[in-house]
Amino acid sequence: MSKQAFQKFINKEPTGAKKKEALRQEKKKIKAEARAAGEEFRRKKREQAQGTRFGGEDAGYKKQDTRNKKGDTRYNIQDTGYRKKDTRDKKEDTRDRIQDTGYKRQDTREEGKREIGRNRLQKENKSFSKKRFGLKNKIETIQPETRNLQPETEFMPLNKFIAHAGICGRREAAELVKQGIVTVNGTKISEPGFKVSPKDKIVVKGNQVFLQKSTVYILLNKPKDYITTTEDPQGRKTVLDLLHRATKERVYPVGRLDRNTTGVLLLTNDGELAQKLTHPSYEVKKIYEVKLDKPLAKKDYDAILNGVTLEDGLIAADMLAYADAKDRSIIGIEVHSGRNRIVRRLFEHLGYDIKNLDRVMFANLTKKNVERGKYRFLTEKEIRLLKYMNQAFVRKKPPQTSPKREA
Numbered sequence: 356m357s358k359q360a361f362q363k364f365i366n367k368e369p370t371g372a373k374k375k376e377a378l379r380q381e382k383k384k385i386k387a388e389a390r391a392a393g394e395e396f397r398r399k400k401r402e403q404a405q406g407t408r409f410g411g412e413d414a415g416y417k418k419q420d421t422r423n424k425k426g427d428t429r430y431n432i433q434d435t436g437y438r439k440k441d442t443r444d445k446k447e448d449t450r451d452r453i454q455d456t457g458y459k460r461q462d463t464r465e466e467g468k469r470e471i472g473r474n475r476l477q478k479e480n481k482s483f484s485k486k487r488f489g490l491k492n493k494i495e496t497i498q499p500e501t502r503n504l505q506p507e508t509e510f511m512p513l514n515k516f517i518a519h520a521g522i523c524g525r526r527e528a529a530e531l532v533k534q535g536i537v538t539v540n541g542t543k544i545s546e547p548g549f550k551v552s553p554k555d556k557i558v559v560k561g562n563q564v565f566l567q568k569s570t571v572y573i574l575l576n577k578p579k580d581y582i583t584t585t586e587d588p589q590g591r592k593t594v595l596d597l598l599h600r601a602t603k604e605r606v607y608p609v610g611r612l613d614r615n616t617t618g619v620l621l622l623t624n625d626g627e628l629a630q631k632l633t634h635p636s637y638e639v640k641k642i643y644e645v646k647l648d649k650p651l652a653k654k655d656y657d658a659i660l661n662g663v664t665l666e667d668g669l670i671a672a673d674m675l676a677y678a679d680a681k682d683r684s685i686i687g688i689e690v691h692s693g694r695n696r697i698v699r700r701l702f703e704h705l706g707y708d709i710k711n712l713d714r715v716m717f718a719n720l721t722k723k724n725v726e727r728g729k730y731r732f733l734t735e736k737e738i739r740l741l742k743y744m745n746q747a748f749v750r751k752k753p754p755q756t757s758p759k760r761e762a
Contacts, residue, residue: 509552509553509554510550510551510552511550511551511552512547512548512549512550512551513528513532513537513539513544513546513547513548513549513550513551513557514526514528514529514531514532514547514548515528515626515627516551516557516564516566517531517532517537517557517559517564517626518626518627518629518630519566519625519626519627520557520559520564520565520566520626521564521604521605521606521607521624521626522559522564522605522607522626523607523626524607524609524626524629524630524633525626525627525629525630526630526633526634528547528626529547531559531560532544532545532546532547532549533545533547536559536560537557537558537559538557538558539551539555539556539557540555540556541556553565553566569604570604570623570624570625571602571604571606571622571623571624571625571732572621572622572623572625572732572733572737572738572741573598573601573602573606573621573622573623573730573731573732573733574619574620574621574720574722574725574730574731574732574733575594575597575598575619575620575621575622575725575729575730576617576618576619576620576722576725576726576727576728576729576730577594577597577612577616577617577618577619577620577728578597578617578727578728579614579615579616579617580592580614580615581593581594581596581597581614582594582614583608583610583611583612583613583620584608585607585608591614594608594620594622595622597728597729597730598622598730601730601732604624605624606622606623606624607622607623607624607629608620608621608622609621609622609623609628609629609632609633610632610633610693610717611695612714613696613699613712615712616712616713616714617711617712617713617714617727618643618713618714618715618717618722619714619715619716619717619720619721619722620714620717621717621718621720622730628741628742631744632718632741633693635692635693637744638691639691639717639718640673640689640691640716640717640718641689641690641691641714641716641717642687642688642689642714642715642716643687643688643689643690643698643712643713643714643715644678644685644686644687644711644712644713644715645685645686645687645688645698645702645709645711645712646684646685646709646710646711646712647684647685647686647702647707647708647709647710648684648707648708648709648710649684649707650682650683650684651677651683651684651686651707655705655707656675658705659671659672659675659688659701659705660672660675663701663704663705665700665701665704667694670690670692670694670697670701672688672689672690672701673689673690673691674687674688674689675687675688675689687715698712699712718740718741719737719740719741720733720737720741
């Protein structure tokens with residue numbers, strides 16, 4: 356049989372991955388041989404250096420004193436066994452010699468630079484301390500009558516200061532000031548717009564208040580039998596009892612929920628945001644789920660949409676729907692009014708008793724994934740939407756000629 360058929364299998368050269376692996380093994384072998392040769396060379400150099408160091412002239416090493424001819428032994432390396440570290444002035448580079456003898460070369464130039472840097476920093480710190488001390492003395496010598504010469508940006512209205520201190524909202528703070536229970540530097544102030552600064556001593560109800568350093572936003576799924584206040588003279592349970600020391604900052608509820616009303620409640624120490632969320636001009640949406648003692652009649656359904664006149668004026672729901680098609684006693688209602696007990700009074704006026712009232716949404720906040728009686732901190736996105744009053748949770752005002760709503 357001819358060998359031509361098997362020619363491609365005879366002396367076949369490796370290709371592809373085999374060729375790469377062969378080259379890799381060859382390089383690895385060459386590196387190993389070079390490493391072994393280097394180790395052998397360094398071993399011989401170390402032996403030679405050790406024999407030279409301890410053998411002196413007998414070992415064939417010629418003692419040299421090229422630096423000092425006056426008998427200074429600092430540079431007499433062989434006599435003292437001391438190797439000078441600073442080789443900057445030497446004409447001979449001793450780096451290889453140091454490496455061969457196993458000593459790690461220390462670059463004293465870098466140490467010198469760091470030492471100079473440390474000395475300079477110490478001098479600057481001393482200079483800064485003197486300037487700071489002198490500035491402190493100057494501040495302490497400022498007379499009270501120069502208070503008006505400070506920048507206007509440091510001052511703010513008294514009610515705003517109290518709100519930012521986490522005591523209450525700005526409107527509630529204005530009422531406290533008008534009641535005469537707020538003092539500024541020992542003087543009773545009754546004007547909410549009185550300008551104050553963080554340096555002033557502001558006392559509310561006998562307790563000094565300070566601006567909050569950090570803002571806190573907490574969403575609580577309020578259960579029944581808890582009142583929406585920070586404290587109760589009668590000793591009843593408040594919503595703050597549910598936070599379990601969640602924050603060191605003093606927070607307060609935004610708006611109110613009745614004792615038997617459950618659902619979404621926001622607590623914060625951001626007085627400016629609380630002012631916006633509760634002010635009627637912003638018309639923030641609130642959605643409730645109402646459980647009635649009987650099904651809601653069609654005429655009453657239409658009446659709630661068209662408006663019902665209560666003792667404090669006309670009230671109409673923004674939206675109304677049956678939450679359960681089979682059970683018309685469960686109603687979903689959206690309102691923006693912040694009047695006291697408005698949902699309860701609306702249905703009671705039409706002859707219904709509310710068995711259960713649950714707020715399922717406030718602004719853009721829901722109680723999703725928050726169990727009854729539990730809380731969570733708001734996310735950055737939620738806080739940003741609240742502060743910028745996103746239109747998703749602010750009621751859109753209808754046009755002047757709006758069509759009649761359908762039931």
